[in-house]
Amino acid sequence: MPSVRHLVRPDIADLEPYAPIEPFDVLAGRLGLSVDQIVKLDANENPYGPSPQALAALANLSGTTEVAIYPDPNHTALRHALSKYTQQSPERIICGTGSDEIIDLLMRICLQPGDAIIDCPPTFGMYSFDAGVQAARVINVPRNEAFDLDLAGIAQAVEQHHAKMMFIAAPNNPTGNSISQETVERLLELPLLVIIDEAYAEFAGTSMAGMVGQYPNLVVLRTFSKWAGLAGLRIGYGLVPEALIAHLWKIKQPYNVNVAAQVAALASLEDTEHLLGTVAQIIDERIRLYDTLSALPGFSVYPSSANFLLCHIGELPTNHINGARELYEALMQRGILVRFYNKPLLRDCIRISVGTPAQNDVLLEIVHDILSIS
Ligand SMILES: Cc1ncc(COP(=O)(O)O)c(C=O)c1O
Structure with missing residues (x-):
């Protein structure tokens, strides 16, 4: 069989692939959860979805x-x-x-x-x-x-x-x-x-x-x-x-x-009226999440003007979870997806996309539970 390796540009052959997030349904299958048990807060998407007019326009194609x-x-x-x-x-x-x-x-x-x-x-x-x-x-x-x-x-x-x-x-x-x-x-x-x-x-x-x-x-x-x-x-x-x-x-x-x-x-x-209304709701929730997460022991939350919050995870009030990676994994096991970072200037960080009020309530409840805070 002829090899094709030498046909590929050497710099492309050596390139590190971009690591996109794992598809939702694949991950749900891996965790043994159904798709609707997952709270997806890992890719800064809009939890309210498209405008009804956009959905109608798609349906009318x-x-x-x-x-x-x-x-x-x-x-x-x-x-x-x-x-x-x-x-x-x-x-x-x-x-x-x-x-x-x-x-x-x-x-x-x-x-x-x-x-x-x-x-x-x-x-x-x-x-x-x-x-x-x-x-x-x-x-x-x-x-x-x-x-x-x-x-x-x-x-x-x-x-x-x-x-x-x-x-x-x-x-x-x-x-x-x-x-x-x-x-x-x-x-x-x-x-x-x-x-x-x-x-x-x-x-x-x-x-x-x-x-x-x-x-x-x-x-x-x-x-x-x-x-x-x-x-x-x-x-x-x-x-x-x-x-x-x-x-x-x-x-x-x-x-x-x-x-x-x-x-x-x-x-x-x-x-835009509808969509900017959902943007306003996300901003309200960002403020609520920022205040609530900032009050948790071990959490340092950075101010954000976007639809997500970056949190540095320090010492947590539990022996079961040590640092951001373990918190990220514990959240994932419970169906909450966030993004984990551990690189220069982002050591021990997680990024949480702002969800709907109901999604954020689930996140906060599970974080409290994991940290054994009542
Ligand atoms: C800063 C920034 N630019 C661009 C993009 C990509 O946007 P699009 O979905 O339009 O390709 C993202 C997506 O996460 C982003 O965070």
Whole structure:
């Protein structure tokens, strides 16, 4: 049998695979639980799901005239609706299969093997992962203990490595903190592309979207995965200055965003009142969870402007559970899924996505139970 190993790019052969979360039903099967016994608080999805109008639009898709034909490659109707939503010109908007696709496309138009990007960990893992796919160098400029950016370190690294781009999640995942407009303006003075990833902007209530076009090197990314409850349909978008966006259009797969995603996103934009209502409920619950978890012995909870909370787990008041990993595992055994981290600056941390009041009550009850607090 001929070997094909030598046909694969050596840097791809050596690449660490991205570790996505385990599918819900597979995990339920492994735990011996039914899917409805699971409280899924591990991927920052929207516990209220899509808007009823989006679900109705999906149900009304007509097979032959819509599903059987290719989708609009230019996302025309959606870009016009997004223009109203973001107050940006449709010429500056491009849609992708999740904002993940726009991250990938931006890297593909900018990075050649050996080029550098600045990454500011702890942050969203796709930036360094996608840079690896382009055989780019990832220059880490870690955040400080409050998870703020090291502006002097970034400026120095940009100069030293001639870095071409940096991605800043605002609010940042998994730390939950955001970034001021003044800081973004400082970054924009540097000679590289600055991509502000606003996956959680609707929960923060602030956005840099209006600044796109005023600076040649600013891109803003947004998504329907979080606030609009459409993570499963994969639909996000970029707000990109004209000079750059032309290159993204050239290289994107023509039919990248499928019919269902375009229809559901459009209907969501017609139902923002409902969706922003659920965002407000999630924010209320974030405040309640923050207060309740912060009062627990061993828990240090970081302030968050997103739909999740990062908790550092110190000494717990029980002999049965030692540290964040064991707490994460104990929660999983009881059907509560959260995300566990144990890497630099995120030692002994768990991230909890904010659920519905009922889900959060179950979480709190089980945490109390595990810690033997009545
Ligand atoms: C900061 C950040 N950016 C982008 C994404 C990906 O969003 P999408 O589902 O639109 O690809 C996520 C998802 O968790 C995220 O946390």
